Amino acid sequence: MNVTLLTHTPDVEKTIALAAKLCYSDSNIGALEERLGNESQDKFIKKILDLGHLSVLEHASFTFGIEGISRATSHQLVRHRLASYSQQSQRYVKMQEDAEFVVPPSVLAKPEIEKKFREAARLSYKVYEELTKAGVPKEDARYLLPNAAETKIIMTMNARELLHFFELRCCERAQWEIREMATIMVKLVKKVATSIFDDAGPGCVSGPCLEGDMTCGKPKEIRKKFREL
Numbered sequence: 001m002n003v004t005l006l007t008h009t010p011d012v013e014k015t016i017a018l019a020a021k022l023c024y025s026d027s028n029i030g031a032l033e034e035r036l037g038n039e040s041q042d043k044f045i046k047k048i049l050d051l052g053h054l055s056v057l058e059h060a061s062f063t064f065g066i067e068g069i070s071r072a073t074s075h076q077l078v079r080h081r082l083a084s085y086s087q088q089s090q091r092y093v094k095m096q097e098d099a100e101f102v103v104p105p106s107v108l109a110k111p112e113i114e115k116k117f118r119e120a121a122r123l124s125y126k127v128y129e130e131l132t133k134a135g136v137p138k139e140d141a142r143y144l145l146p147n148a149a150e151t152k153i154i155m156t157m158n159a160r161e162l163l164h165f166f167e168l169r170c171c172e173r174a175q176w177e178i179r180e181m182a183t184i185m186v187k188l189v190k191k192v193a194t195s196i197f198d199d200a201g202p203g204c205v206s207g208p209c210l211e212g213d214m215t216c217g218k219p220k221e222i223r224k225k226f227r228e229l
Contacts, residue, residue, distance in 0.1 A: 002067040003181055005188040006154070009060040012193040016159070017041045019056040020048045042195040049196070057160035057196065062189055064155050066181065070102035072147035073177040076169075082161040087153040090142040097129040101148040105176065121146050159196055162189065170226070171202035172216035187229045201226030 009015055014036060021032045021044075048056060069077075078085055101121045107114050124144050131141040157165060162185070168174065169182035183201075190197045203210040204219040205226045216222070 001069055001177075001181060001184070002065075003184040003188070004065045005185075005192070006063045006065045008062045008189075008192055012060045012159070013041045013045060013195055015059050016048075016056050016196065017044050019059045020044070020053060023053070023056070045195040046198070054160050054163075057163070058158045060159040060193070060196070061156055062159065062162060064185060064188075065152075066155060067152045068100070068102070068150055069153070069181060070147060070177060071145075071149050071151050072102075073175070073181065074151050074153055075147075076175060076178050077153070077155065077181075080157070080161065080165055083155055083157040083165075085153055085155050088151055090145065090149075091139040094132060094138055095125065095128060095142070095145060095149070097125050099125055100150045101146060102150060102177065103148065117148075121148055159189075159193065163197070163200060166197075166200045167203045167210075170200075171204075171211065172218065172222065173211055173214060183226075183229070186226065190229060199227075201229075 017036055018029070018032060021036065022029065025032055027035070066077075074087060078087075103114060103117060107117045124146050128141045128144050131144070132138060166182055166186055169178050170186060171179070174182070186197065186200050190200065199206040202222060205223050209215045209219050
């Protein structure tokens with residue numbers, strides 16, 4: 001899996017702080033912008049987050065390049081509708097017989113099962129190749145390809161939706177692959193917008209566990225993990 005932060009709104013924290021200031025001020029935007037330089041944006045943004053004034057976070061967007069995830073995970077990812085996606089198409093891009101696929105850790109832990117898993121995945125690609133050579137359109141031959149098939153996707157989300165995405169997908173109850181991806185994304189955005197994402201992660205990082213009886217029972221360990229990213 002390879003996740004990179006391709007681009008983001010310039011001066012992210014300044015943009016957020018300016019939008020929030022405007023909501024509570026009778027000054028013009030130019031005057032507010034000048035005033036921002038003399039104040040602690042970090043402290044102000046944290047105050048805004050504590051107040052729950054999250055709409056201002058929608059002015060900042062982040063674009064990620066994601067490679068080497070499975071189709072099983074990309075199907076989960078695109079359920080987050082407040083985002084934009086561009087994914088490598090199996091309809092137009094021909095998959096190669098030696099194409100990569102994702103093997104879950106639970107399968108890797110059992111060598112004999114792993115061997116059968118790889119053989120089955122390879123067979124699906126082999127038959128896919130035979131179908132395309134026989135003239136079956138790629139869009140039809142792809143029906144054979146497994147959920148394990150690797151894919152590439154570019155995703156853009158605003159900061160508010162990212163916080164919500166992290167709350168759900170960084171949780172220990174999230175599926176392992178999307179959880180791994182989301183955790184990498186948290187680490188990347190913390191570097192460019194610390195005040196916004198300081199407490200980013202599953203719900204238990206900034207408050208009580210939201211999973212009720214389904215809790216993993218490790219809130220202290222999880223908080224420590226994400227605050228040290």
